[in-house]
Amino acid sequence: MIREDTIAAISTPIGTSGIGIVRMSGDKAFSIAKKIFYPPTHTRVNWSSSLKMHYGWIVDPETKERVDEVLLSLMQAPRTYTREHVVEINCHGGVVPLRKVLEICLKQGARLAQPGEFTKRAFLNGRIDLSQAESVLDIVQAKTEKALKMAVKAQAGELSKLIHSLREDMVDILSLLEAEIDFAHEEIEMLPEKEKERYLNSSIQKVENLLERAKTSQVYREGVKTVIAGKTNVGKSSLLNNLLERERAIVSSIPGTTRDTIEETINIKGFPVILIDTAGLGAIRNLLVKKSMERTHHSLIEADIILLMVDGSSPLEKEDKEIFVRVKNLNKQLLLIINKIDLPQRIDKNKLKEDFPDLAPVEISATKGTGIDKLKEDVAKCILKKVHPIDEEFMVNVRQNECLKKTKKCLLRAKESLRNRLSEEFLALEIREAIASLDEITGKRLGEEVLDRIFSNFCIGK
Template sequence: MIDDTITAIATAPGEAGISIIRISGSNAINILDSIFRSKKGISIKEFPQRKMVYGHIFDREKDKVLDEVLVVYMKTPYTYTKEDVVEINCHGGIVPTRNILELILRSGARMADPGEFTKRAFLNGRIDLAQAEAVMDLISAKTDKGFDVALNQLEGTLSKKVKEVRGAIIETLAHIHVSIDYTEEDIQEITYPELLSNSEAIKENLEGLLKTSETGKIIREGLNTVIIGKPNVGKSSLLNALLRESRAIVTDIPGTTRDVIEENLSVKGIPLKIVDTAGIRETEDIVEKIGVERSKEFFNKADLIILVLDASEELTKEDKEILELIEKRKAIIILNKTDLPIKIGEDELQELLKEKKIIRSSITQEKGLTEIEDEIVKMVYGGQVKSASSYFVTNVRHKASLENALRSINEGIDAIKQNLPFDLLEVDIKDCYDALGEITGDTVDDNIIDKIFANFCLGK
């Protein structure tokens, strides 16, 4: 039972139209009643809940009005935290917000820890742990798609799927218990073939969830993308075209980009952390050489490589060296400047690239950009999941729990195939059940819970 009352500023600090101060706990309404004076002089307890009430925050000790406000109170259990909750809408700005917060603290509340409102929602059973983590994903979403995925998770789509799998596991465990504990009763025992079928169905569900994790991580954190190529092939023009603005300097002089340029953008709902690199070539220029080395560092960390080649020139030694670098990497090849006479050997290029996609473009004439964006989307979703999927595994912690669950069910399947005793099978299947419980918070350690909510912003 949580019996203290917490408070925090729920809006961003600084000058704004309003600031919102949130109070939650058993003493929230009493605190508000002690510091608030309605315009009509009626106690806040006499006003209907969930309706804005106009009045003033009054400091009795100083006999002073602190601000003109609108307040609303909501009674348990129909609130965000499932506790009594009060929200004070005061004028935005550091001074009024600080003064009201200090008065609330003097009146019996304590300052909330980061994420404590959402933590209370979890501890009080309003949401599970996966839904709680989705709250921060909503706040930090970089694209509409990222927001939609987080909102679906907050509404419980991922949790529902996990609970469905856990339900199948608990049903299997129940059959195993019956077979172990009631061997002398006239009860039909589950057979090894039935156990194998049930376990393989559980495995298939887990693998389906894990297939969404790579895409989910990209949707949540962004796809680290690097544009590479030798100088003057159109890398900066491509960056500007994707951004729809002139971010990078473009000239006919090779080596114009002498350092990396980093930008964030969205390609059809997919967040990209994209880097335009200095042209990779041998150079005696000290500054350009540093830029080339930095380009190689970003290349090594990238999730996706976009290699730009000049179609109006034959493949050079530098081009072939770069092609070797991307041989085993996820990459898109852009054959740029196709508005000029084509001199590059496309057959030779395709042989070097094997299965990699080649897109013909003329960035300066805005040709090929749609195909480039479509290919990025195709590579992200990889044919494994659809962009309209209602859930994705976006959280590294969730992915680790799924991997542990899959490992346990695989060990259980191996044991079933060896016809090992039921009590040994039960251990692996129970481990699978517990690993999935870490996602929703049913079996997670308190220290992990504290660590998760410590990453939340104050007031949420």
């Protein structure tokens, strides 16, 4: 596909920074740069060179005024991010110089890039497939180092490789089936039924493995919502502050200090954990408290893990019990925490055991930091119950996950046709559909509209 327009955008965040980059991609990128870039006298720019940087100024061709002192990178097609000619202008990182340089590029014939359009061009020009293009977004948005590693692996084509090999398997069966259909009148069976089933089972297994990875990816990409809940004053906010290693939430001895939910992301054993401190649950006294309670309930419903906290320095009260009932009804992963173990203990652990016979409480002191490591380990264990991280992880996103689910459904239907001894045509139809769903992952068959939707999640300049 030939794209005749040259696109330009500011590729760094808008704000004040050391440098900022204006990027152009397209046939006219070099000719526009020639019109606006001036090197120092007695130096020449070799415009046919590639991957070279040049020092100079951007000059407005209309007013002949110097706009900014810059470094210009020239990258000749096809060995560039987009496979087109790419020019990057490293300006000083202020809003005004960056906007001015971009404006000059646009006046000289470039068009403002849409979100993700540079990466979209890399895809459309065949440098990367769609799953690799999407992982660029995961790299940019990675919440932890592990998430970054997984995104980089997907970007390098690890997911594409597996999809490709799965597709090859299916194309093999399909071609045998099609041969059988073609020679149906001669009653030639290319593949015994048992073999067909074996083939199908192996493909289903491979898709299931990928779906398992998708589950793990979701944890790394979105984080695990972990809600700290309990009666007022048990030390929920103190725990949040301890885990964050800063005084994020107000802590006081007055019950009902926290009124709103407070959300912060931390890294526990490589997992992004979204910690949510909540208003203590208790009897509703006024409208404000009612609103706080609603927020707490909402967080609990959304939670992946609930850290249920009680105060070890006081006996269990009616309010504790009420919270226990509420939390149990939610059927979430639960960790029981006894806080304030630095104070004389008055809690009856046997009573606690009656309510939670299967849970061993973690004993901590949120203010002194005792037991926090053990708590982190237990949180990680909870997460590991949900996902099975193996070293060879890579990101699988929600869209890709949906395509894989479709593939699996088609393969299961194919197996059903085989069992019910339906004609080969039915089997072939399902496998063709399974292949089509895989192709949606790599972007082999997607309309412009779907592509636009995918790339619209990117920022401008990427």
